[in-house]
Amino acid sequence: MMKNEAALDVRDLRVVRGGREVLHGVTFEVPRSSVIGLLGPSGCGKTTLMRALVGVQIVASGTVTVLGEPAGAPALRRRVGYSTQKPAVYTDLSVSENLRYFAAVLGAPRSDVARVTDEVGLGRHRDQVAATLSGGQLNRLNLAVALLGSPELLVLDEPTVGLDPVLRQELWELFHELAARGVTLVVSSHVMDEAGRTDRLLLMREGSILADGSPESLRARTGATDLEDAFLRVITETTASPS
Numbered sequence: 001m002m003k004n005e006a007a008l009d010v011r012d013l014r015v016v017r018g019g020r021e022v023l024h025g026v027t028f029e030v031p032r033s034s035v036i037g038l039l040g041p042s043g044c045g046k047t048t049l050m051r052a053l054v055g056v057q058i059v060a061s062g063t064v065t066v067l068g069e070p071a072g073a074p075a076l077r078r079r080v081g082y083s084t085q086k087p088a089v090y091t092d093l094s095v096s097e098n099l100r101y102f103a104a105v106l107g108a109p110r111s112d113v114a115r116v117t118d119e120v121g122l123g124r125h126r127d128q129v130a131a132t133l134s135g136g137q138l139n140r141l142n143l144a145v146a147l148l149g150s151p152e153l154l155v156l157d158e159p160t161v162g163l164d165p166v167l168r169q170e171l172w173e174l175f176h177e178l179a180a181r182g183v184t185l186v187v188s189s190h191v192m193d194e195a196g197r198t199d200r201l202l203l204m205r206e207g208s209i210l211a212d213g214s215p216e217s218l219r220a221r222t223g224a225t226d227l228e229d230a231f232l233r234v235i236t237e238t239t240a241s242p243s
């Protein structure tokens, strides 16, 4: 397996949804083994970009290369994990039953069920029916499904929504542990305080990437200590000096 190619190589990606262009020529490259934050206000195109990465979004033009293959290629099926914003699990099955089912569908080893249950901290709830889980627990079950089969790329749409600060901290630790093991993670959020926990930030607004770099470089570039301020300064810069 080629390990040296980029995890993601997106070139001039344009996407039209509902007759309107919602991604306007997005270009970026992501190396392996890192935690990439996709940040931006609601409706800026984060989910659309993630859908393009996992190959379920019709694209108008541009290329999306994932782990050296075109996004959505059959060879990527087990190498890419995706968790959508809305949990996509069976509400009438328990945590373990859901995970056993998805492990079978994905061809992941049965032993993964215990591992991912543990990783997302749902051990005490393993026999609980999904319908009775809290919102945060349901999000974690959704994330656990994405972790099955040990994918090389994880695309996680707002995985920390509705979680308390302790759980959020634990999940970010898990993301960095996974990255240290060679996994690449793309994590979206619209909460700026999460931005500082990433290795690299893609700041999006209205279908374009406004800034791309580490949290430190963004702070240095804008002179802002707070990432929320940094983002606002980037927006002002871009609006003030159109190129």
Ligand SMILES: Nc1ncnc2c1ncn2[C@@H]1O[C@H](COP(=O)(O)OP(=O)(O)OP(=O)(O)O)[C@@H](O)[C@H]1O
Pocket (backbone or CB within 6 Å): 017, 018, 019, 022, 040, 041, 042, 043, 044, 045, 046, 047, 048, 049, 085, 190
């Ligand atoms: N099925 C659709 N048909 C038409 N327009 C759509 C569709 N899905 C999304 N859009 C539009 O595409 C744009 C980008 O949406 P997207 O869901 O990617 O944003 P987002 O950044 O993920 O937002 P949020 O943080 O609220 O989830 C929005 O303007 C949205 O209204």
